[in-house]
Amino acid sequence: MTLINAEVAPEQERLNWGRLLMDGIPYADLTAALERGEDVSWFDHWMKTAADYEKEAQRAVDAGHRHTAGELFVTASLCAQYAQYLWFGEDRAAGQQRKVDLYLKAAPYLDPPAVRFDLPIDDVSVPGYLRVPDGKGPWPCAVLIGGLESTKEESYRFEELLLARGVAIATFDGPGQGEMLAGTAACGDFERYTSRVVDFLIEDSRLDANRLAVVGRSAGGHYALRSASLDSRFVACVSWGGYVNFENWEGRAPLAKESWRYVSKSANMDEARIFVEECLDVRPVLAELRVPTYFQQGALDFVPVSQVETLKKHAINADLTVVVEPAGDHCCHNLGPRPRLEMVDWVADQLRTGGSDQ
């Protein structure tokens, strides 16, 4: 596999301020990344920052400061995530593994804790985490799906919003993502993996099997539409900056294209393009989507806003809530917390039978 020289590619593509900040990277670390010496690579800088946070987190563990330990291990994991984010050097796998290890360290200190699962499928397994609120259940649950360059370790801040509203959360890596990438490339049947997670969740007596939602971000918003169309156990679906079918390949940034090649294990860019255009297309099954569905787009996104019309044309059996933010970029990361709050409130409303969120 040919690796592009990421040092030459525009760092602006990695330094997606809205996304990194909203996911929980401290502003102080973004400025430090910008101001680092010219001889320090993006990857090395963030891996060092991750190690610094890990050290502080361990100190918190030793002092019995559980909350701080959880917070700092998560931050360390996020730093490793963004070290390997859109980074195609040989060291990417090491960054990916650090992210996994650091989140695993954070998991028991989160409130509620994140409990790891590994679910056999074919000859591999689907890795993920489940977080269930304390107290009397059974709880509704949202299954979160990341996108390109996303993994199960990245949604902590968003999870907190759902948990505060009484919704348990499950995250997992699907094909082409995180720990699954080595064994399973991105594919056109992502829903099989989502359904494997659902098989697991409905066996948990703390959860209400009749109140499951799927929430996907970016490409995960595409996978969410596919999963909710083909698994009738979901009662609600959110496509956050997602799409019905992949359009505008030419309009994608260089590292994003390289990433699609990487996660689909395509031999070259032409193959990658054919993959996304042919395999990331839920139009053939979208008439099967029969649950309330929230479709959020930013008008300034590289995902064409015409996807709203595509959705309406094909999702003829679903109750659609379409939100197009006029000033929003991809996933509306640039707009701060408000669009995310609206989304989680919608999810909580769908997973409840009337009333307020308390």
Place this chain on the structure above:
Amino acid sequence: MTLINAEVAPEQERLNWGRLLMDGIPYADLTAALERGEDVSWFDHWMKTAADYEKEAQRAVDAGHRHTAGELFVTASLCAQYAQYLWFGEDRAAGQQRKVDLYLKAAPYLDPPAVRFDLPIDDVSVPGYLRVPDGKGPWPCAVLIGGLESTKEESYRFEELLLARGVAIATFDGPGQGEMLAGTAACGDFERYTSRVVDFLIEDSRLDANRLAVVGRSAGGHYALRSASLDSRFVACVSWGGYVNFENWEGRAPLAKESWRYVSKSANMDEARIFVEECLDVRPVLAELRVPTYFQQGALDFVPVSQVETLKKHAINADLTVVVEPAGDHCCHNLGPRPRLEMVDWVADQLRTGGSDQ
């Protein structure tokens, strides 16, 4: 009173990124403030942003989305806070009042709610908020003191950290701050007002009167030293970016100096300087400080790091924990969450008899 033309003064002084972000202003709103049209004043821009958030918050109330309502009303209040922050136009009082009103709207939706109190003293009253965790008490409590240009409505994010660690919080406006400014200028006996709040707290059966801490930021870190020295009901003290005595007047930024003149109701800058140097000095009483005290400074602060030596010289009866962050600016706002986490863990440890924080 002569008002300076704030439009001419450097906006950089207001746009303190670390502070605003850490206090809860979304990054998206900071960039919007930077990119606003030249014909829109700092004040008007932020007041408009506050109004936008208020509208969204009210929509959340109407939809029964309590968590979001609280979050957005707090954000609205913070925007009004920063509208009038270091702003000396005639409209400042209106911004101050909006901040108060918006936080009052947020209060019942916070978790736990913030409950307003107004405590008579002399011929005025001390306004504040108390937030007590749910569940079985009695809870330890931290009394938070803001600094110059700070008020009781501004510490929401910091409060969340203490509440998560099982510490109730009380905030209030003292002389020269927020709602008290109109009737009472900044003064040299701030501890009288802190003690008035303590009088109130010890009557609340949900709180443990033997586990009270005082935590002050910036000038509030000076007031905290004074309050803990002169009120023996505190068992711990945090001076966060504070000082024993006011030094380095010449090194302060122009708007900060103007603000000292404003809150002390001095006729001119000479009077203001005399006020801060003569009245903000706890050396004469610091031998009375007999409780564990956390003194945090940034080595890059305009508060001279020599204040550490001053503290050690005069606080001869206190168990001191001194933290000087080599890369920290004023209150270490530029360093992100880590220094704040260390501080709240220290407070929680002091207010507990051994064990971890859960």
